[in-house]
Amino acid sequence: MSLPHAILTALLEKPSSGLELTRRFDRSIGFFWSATHQQIYRELGRLEASGHIRALPQAGPARGQKKEYEVLPAGRAELERWTAEGADPRAVREPLLLRLRAAAVVGTAGLDTELQRHLALHRAKLDDYLEIERRDFPPGRAADENRLQHAVLRAGIGLETFWVEWLTETLSALPEY
């Protein structure tokens, strides 16, 4: 049950419409909790029905028009409750590792290409993250008021760095088959 809380957090940071949220999920929140626009619209409907958020009043027709939402006190309270509660880390679920294990049984054809492709993807994402860090968290600022946001970004950087290193290592071991 994390999606509603991801949306509440996003809306507290800045009231938005469904499509704006979708874009923010593609750019920042989605780096560690991805969601499609379908999930977001549906969840916005539920959050509104349960009194956690409300649509800001607007003129004009409903269909095809932007609909902005803001968080109500009940929504903030729910987010506080959820933030204080614990949850175990998610089990890893990565098809590439499954493929490696399958390849050990049925053969390694095409594996090299696939690893190369993943390496390029992870390198690109790592560069993205480093660029964001350079822009939003320059080394000069000593009294950092956004320490938590930075910690989250550092997690993304650390994970992508891990994948790049692991893929490089694994690729260099593979040709010996």
Added chain:
Amino acid sequence: MSLPHAILTALLEKPSSGLELTRRFDRSIGFFWSATHQQIYRELGRLEASGHIRALPQAGPARGQKKEYEVLPAGRAELERWTAEGADPRAVREPLLLRLRAAAVVGTAGLDTELQRHLALHRAKLDDYLEIERRDFPPGRAADENRLQHAVLRAGIGLETFWVEWLTETLSALPEY
């Protein structure tokens, strides 16, 4: 659509019953593709219906009795097909990072304890993995015939190492709030 392929791989490694598979998913395959016994039994039923696996003949009553499965040629072919095909890396989905971001908005109460708890969990898992590595992949063996399995385990070790380091770092930055 990875679960059926995870099961095919497991059954090729060794024909098993549903419960045996469940245990192996808790111990080894589940490290990178977790599944409950419910998912496994349901998927075994589907794989049998589609002719990818078959139940080994057995005496005695059906209910409450162990039922072993083995992979049929069609199943192996399907696994080969799937292994050669590509799939993008999964987006990260980690509630803890969401919590950090939410805490930046609604307050950090209880966050320290939660990070400590995660650190302990990741340390334990890392120790598990290192123990398995020590047991199954001792440094002496130069001509390693299980390179792929070892690579998969190294991925688990790398990921847990990352989390331990990141949590330690983040915890040391947190008290300054």
Added chain:
DNA sequence: GGCGGCTATGCAACTAGTTGCATAAAGGCT
């Protein structure tokens, strides 16, 4: 001989996430 615990399989109902498509306003373009 009946009770508790373990092994084993499985159904039903639910929640979460994905995919494909429909609808409609607004603005440019020719």
Added chain:
DNA sequence: AGCCTTTATGCAACTAGTTGCATAGCCGCC
């Protein structure tokens, strides 16, 4: 005016994963 693209919201149907519980054989034990 007619058409195309972009922005914007949303329904319906599907696949995947989770939770709770039911059933049944087997074994020890007291």
